[in-house]
Amino acid sequence: MTRTAIIAGSGALPRLLAAELGNPLVASLDGFVPEGLTPDVVFRIERLMPFLRHLEDAGVTTVIFAGAAARPRLDPALFDPQTAQMVPRLLQAMQAGDDATLRAVIGIFEEAGFAVSGVADVAPGLVPGPGLLCGTPSEADSADADRAAHIVAALGSVDVGQGAVVAQGLCLAVEALPGTDAMLDWVAQTARRPNPQGAKGVFYKAPKPGQDRRIDLPALGVETVRRAAAAGLAGIVWQAGGVITLDRTAMLAEAEAHGLFLWSREP
Structure with a gap:
């Protein structure tokens, strides 16, 4: 046995x-x-x-x-x-x-x-493939996601973090030792967009380049959605096939309630 x-x-x-x-x-x-x-x-x-x-x-x-x-x-x-x-x-x-x-x-x-x-x-169902789970990102949101993906790849190459917040092309915060919740809380309390009427920004998450994906895959859950909403972001984006979603049904309900999009993005 x-x-x-x-x-x-x-x-x-x-x-x-x-x-x-x-x-x-x-x-x-x-x-x-x-x-x-x-x-x-x-x-x-x-x-x-x-x-x-x-x-x-x-x-x-x-x-x-x-x-x-x-x-x-x-x-x-x-x-x-x-x-x-x-x-x-x-x-x-x-x-x-x-x-x-x-x-x-x-x-x-x-x-x-x-x-x-x-x-x-x-449990492949916990690691979504590419697709938009809810909401609709704007062109500005897509551009911010591209920018954030490049930043996270650079962070990961020096083994620093797996996430970043970008709004209007500017990096508002990066994930370091304190973790995702602390980063999103910091954005909620201190970050200011150059144009208050412009794009709200996105939180992007991905594994580190070359990471062994059998261990320490990044994860997102309902609390992540709540904190992203409190930070005034437009949505959450992650690398398809590289991020665990915990209780996806509850995540979707929370995102829809706050008007956020959830996007599992092609690498």
């Missing part, structure tokens, strides 16, 4: 994937509790090798990473001898950025004999 394990962080995505998979083993990183889901096991990075052996003993052959997690604080006193041997490798990857860290994590799981799947493999 083979089994899939969800390596879960916080948020709703692990629960949605668990519903798709039926009976996965749910393992959450200590300190990052998935929403509406009780983990079967909680693990720490310092005890990674015993955790991998536990997955193997439970019949797990495939893992999928889902949910949000920040870099945890490591306690040197908790390392077992085998995991301690990995510390130089992990620290070197961490110094190179988030993408390098995630690639190192995938490598460790694969070397331990596990296949690593992505969200699009397990």
Whole structure:
């Protein structure tokens, strides 16, 4: 008997994937509790090798990473001898950025004999293909989306962020360590368009160029729509096939209520 394990962080995505998979083993990183889901096991990075052996003993052959997690604080006193041997490798990857860290994590799981799947493999319905989900962007909105896509690609090439807000051709904000919500809140509180009567602007989201899409795909949800509306934006645009939408029905209802468009845009 083979089994899939969800390596879960916080948020709703692990629960949605668990519903798709039926009976996965749910393992959450200590300190990052998935929403509406009780983990079967909680693990720490310092005890990674015993955790991998536990997955193997439970019949797990495939893992999928889902949910949000920040870099945890490591306690040197908790390392077992085998995991301690990995510390130089992990620290070197961490110094190179988030993408390098995630690639190192995938490598460790694969070397331990596990296949690593992505969200699009397990639940393709959560990762929309190209198309306009609701509303109608103007020509100015389309131009702002083009500009934002170039900015996000540049940010991603240096492993900084996955989102930007552009209005009237000007970048009002970019996503960095504080995240999407903080960026949209900043736009709502401080950003001003050059022409108050001109285009309201768009929020654009995409994976980093060359990113391994089995892990850390950007995600959008109802709260994103609410904050984009509060920021006075015309709509939300994302790279088709590269962004997870959480509770799309609720997102559509919220966007329509605020008059926002939602656009899954061709890369």
